[in-house]
Amino acid sequence: MISLLNRTVFNFRLLTLFLPLLSFLIAGAVEWQHIVSSDIDPYPYFGLLTFATIAWSIAIESYGLCTTKYILMSGGNVYAALLATLMTLFAELVIMFFYRATSFSRLFVASSAVVLFFSAVGLRFLLRAAMKGRLLRKSGSVRVLIVGADEFAERTARSLVDREFKGVEIAGFVRLQGQNAKVKGIVCDLDSIGDIVAGNRIDDVVLALPAPRLHELPTILEKVQHFGAPVRAVLDLGDQPPTSDRLLNVNGVWMVNVCHTPTESIMYMIMKRGFDIAFSTAVLLFTAPLMAVIAVAVKLTSPGPVLFAQNRVGFRGNVFKMYKFRTMRTSNTAEGDQRWTSPDDSRRTRVGTLLRRSSLDELPQFFNVLKGDMSVVGPRPERPYFVEKFAVEVPRYRARHYLKVGITGWAQVNGWRGDTSIEKRVEHDLYYLNNWSLLFDLRIVLRTVLHTLNAKHAY
Template sequence: MIRQSQRFLTQLYALADFVCIQLVFLLSWWLKFQSGWIAFSSPLPFKHYMMWSVAYGLIAIGISYFVNFYTPKRRKRFSFEVLKIIQVHIFSLLLLLSVLFILKEVDVSRSYLFLFLVNNILSISLYRYLVKKTLKRIRQKGYNRQFVLILGAGTLGRSFYTKLKQHPELGYEVVGFLDDYQEKHETKYKHYKPIIGKIDDLESVLNDLIVDEVIIALPLDAHRKFGSIINVCEKVGVKTHIIPDFFDFLPSKPYFDNFAGMPLINVRDIPLDEFQNRVMKRLFDIVFATAAIIITFPVMLASFIAIKLTSPGPVIFKQERVGLNRRRFMMYKFRTMRIIPEEASNTQWTVENDPRRTKVGTFLRKTSLDELPQFFNVLFGHMSVVGPRPERPFFVEQFKEEVPKYMVKHHIRPGITGWAQSNGLRGDTSIEERINHDIFYIENWTFLFDIKIIWRTIINGFINKNAY
């Protein structure tokens, strides 16, 4: 396949979006006014709605250009595209409603506009998903390639090459390496693309070969060369990226911040540090927890009665846990064990066939029904529906010395379920693996990621073979 210019691809995407919007208009018109499924007749003629559909399409395309929605996204997750689609079409509808208000177009059906909005988001998300999947398959077969030159054949450059080879769906091909200290790779790396010159040969190599991006993977002591390398790349018109030699200390998604006019690398990008993300997640928590309490109330009532009739003592078990910003709170659960000293419950793990469990408690723990009172923790703001599971203070003090990056989990609210739990890491499983999953969730949070975790938790079921 002949590689086409980005400008042409941008125009193609814009045209496809516009056509999709007009097809959605026809579908929405039929559903609302012609199908008979919704008892409603239009007070305005078809051509009147058609005019506003064209206007909406132009508005959506304009906003898409404004928010850079048509820039290359081969390195972006599909959830990024979905979020952009939702933003573009909500803003487009709000702008259209403003125009309708100014022109006093009061007879345009608002319920139709809502149907039109939902169908646009669903339809464009579907076709973009199909396009993304198709492009991945095409790239895996060796087409639609972007060509990369790596500066530095040391540990950093080789690591980048290895990672790139593990993701053929991204469609990147390395043309070779430039390095000042090696003319060819060591024997164990002989299958790598060759070293084709020294750093000073960069300009001639860029002129002789097709190169789309240059990756600077040089050690820190070569920092003085970065300026001239970037100048050469910009002179030729090639994009430049730098892999910092201290990347092992950085998370998967570091970002640049600004402090007193100076750029800073933020070593931990946490999406939930953004105010709008926190508000969105908190609103969802309140709505979801309220609905869960209402739906599961009969189950909670039955559990309450069963515990009360079969075991003396309080029905609700309260235990101190460490939450957001290392603040302590009391987490609620249905009591599943006989009354034991508080010190023992705070410092001991439950084990298989634990003699402290009651018969009802064994069932509640296996089915995770003992966790239901934690929806009240969510309403009180101690917890979230999705997040890292909170631990007891005694074990937090122990794990923070033994498990690398353990305390990072306390940057966000703990959850009833999480990415680790939805992958089977519950109960008596590896703490290190759980923390790795928790950190991945913290750094990659999106609203859709939360929905995915909740869905996986439901699909995988609540039976926990590791819950003792």
Template sequence: MFSRLQRFYTSIKVATDVCMLTVAFALAYATRFIGLIPVKDGIPPLEETAVSLAMALAIFPYTFHQSRLYITNRARTHFGELFAVFKASITATLILVALTYFTRERYSRLTLALFLGYALVLVSVTRLVLRVALSEVRRRGYNLKTILVIGEGALGRRVVETVREHRELGFRVVGVLAQDAAKVGRRVRGAPVLGELSEVERILDAWPVDQVIIALPLEEQLVVKGLMEQLALRTVDVKVVPDLYQYITLYGGLEEFGGLPIISLQGDPMDGWSRVAKRAFDIVFSLVAIVLTAPLMLVTAVLVKLTSRGPVLYAQERMGIDGRTFPILKFRTMRTDAEVAGATMASQEDPRRTPIGTFLRKYSIDELPQFFNVLRGDMSLVGPRPERPVFIEEFKRQIPRYHLRHKVKSGITGWAQINGLRGQTSIQKRIEYDLYYIENWSLLMDLKILVRTALGGFLSKNAY
């Protein structure tokens, strides 16, 4: 029921946005070609206008989705909502302009500019109206479904918190049943403890309950069996929250396979079109980067060759997505005998560096050949920085959830790197930033990280 209601509200948002975007495009067209603005080059054919509208109706909702405008975010203020719509609309318009430029011989820039203006106003206004209307409905308590939570432990507390955070779905916790009799009369996250588990039938007779949610730990499964036998004689809806959420590490949840419910504890954060979009993003931007940095790479190669004996490039084994290893490319910044005694991490005053190595590392110029790793598919432009397998075994034993960073492709730059976590900084902190990136990934976030990197995100005091 929760997921159905969430999808229902999301569908309302999508449908409203599509309607407003259609109206905005119609107003822009009318203003430009039927209004007071002189038409010098003639009115575009109806087929051309229909194609532009179709592209807009595909690009804008997708960009809004990538900007997380279709998720429930009660903490977001009205101003925050408007600013998020503004940023996503600007991005979507730029994508639309680019596509029309490459797919059609002519298009009206003024029409698209007018469309952006109208879209910002109409989408923003309708979203504010929906937010205010939902808040008023919730405040008045209309059409609420009442819930009784069985279990006052960590799982029960999480259920109560989740229901309270999503009041727009129309649910209210009337109370909690506890395993410990001493907790009767107390409160769990604001919900009163009405009685013990054995009193479930009395509570259901005394309180108007539409739904019962059983949230008991794994060791109490025998108790669940008895509760289900009692609840089977009632018309109340019954749902069970499995005590597995502490094991859900990344993109877990309930899935269905041929009608068989399956609990996923660890999933793939990027699949389907998300994977395709990120790969296309990597190919386009890495090609552009190779063209722009080609002169610098040529000069660097010459300097490396002139200042030290050995090859220009250095291929080092690193671990990437799904634990697969690959040779990462770098301009050589150390002597050829640097690791005769074994693999060691670089340090600030590392005596193994070549005369030009310190400079190349400080400004991350040695990383430029990795754009070819991206083109080959070994890496992504943005993602967790790949580590050497010889160090990873130690990190996995010391740092919980370390292995989850290998659920996505490694990157040339990442969320941790633009926040100064390079070199011999905290591995634990780096993992926290890497997992935050994976859990909140979007193409817009990738673009933001690349922009910050280009503006100096790699110029860190920890770069050596």
């Protein structure tokens, strides 16, 4: 069953890469008469196809289109296919905007996007149907022997059988020492498992061990690993189920990645860093005249440096210097590091008050982004004193440092900035951590621009 699923995922991944080509061919057929009559050069479309294929490859990885979860999910994750299509379409529009030598057909681009979306959804249903048919033809079903005879084992059996494929048959339960014999379907004890496997067709052996019995795993493996049937282990993780089905092999040590987040993927690193560099460079170039005016205003209205540098805690707890335009009078650094800014803070300068209300004092942080200390979007960096304080008071506070801190974030655009609830901020930061995508970042950036015009917690 698992090998068939792996082959299906591989085939789906391979075929999915050709969907942009298919969408261009169909859209080209629809628009062929227009292209011929308008004497349009077709060669730029090949370049557009290349960029679309690259964007699509990144998108399907980012939104999990080629994962086991996507294949098995009843009804299909149409939303993931839609997001991947929109990301590809956005990449095409960017290319069309900068490449003005050719006037691309808008109907062609729109048609190819529609075809891309429906072909991705359709391909998933076709491969799913083919997989279901193969399971049913393979001697009727896959026979699974479950090692364990308790509530957890029964729950595991129900989950396997209740799949839409209907291709799994429970051959029986193997009772472990001390387990209740009332579970229906017990065929033997662990010591007799060899006779059951030898005398019956067993396709898979599944070890369903609750957390208190995990220490018995080596002993059980000694008895079942030589029967020739694949052996799978089901982990009972209670209220913390794994967010990914990935296994890691580190120097021969097998580990289950039970707290995987989207931010651990290679695609996250490439897309996140690429977006940070492109966006921060554009902002710095666009706002350079404004920053020069602000620098002069800060220098002329109060004594002290133009920029204010302060230690902040970033990715994985690393401390870095974060830059801002100075908005307050120079004072004791240690005191400032352990004190919140208040609406009527007497330390603010007149120019500083305007800068903080408009958030323009944070423009130099885009240099931090270029350096790699920060990202455009992420949890706001905090001072070391408060990090140590909140780590003791707020559960899972340090988990927000699993990713780069940012200039703006999900908590900030939802109103949790400044002297507001730390618990709510952490809640929103962890939501961002577990649901990151490039479109999510773009959404936060857009909302940040809108919220800057009405920033009630900025002072």
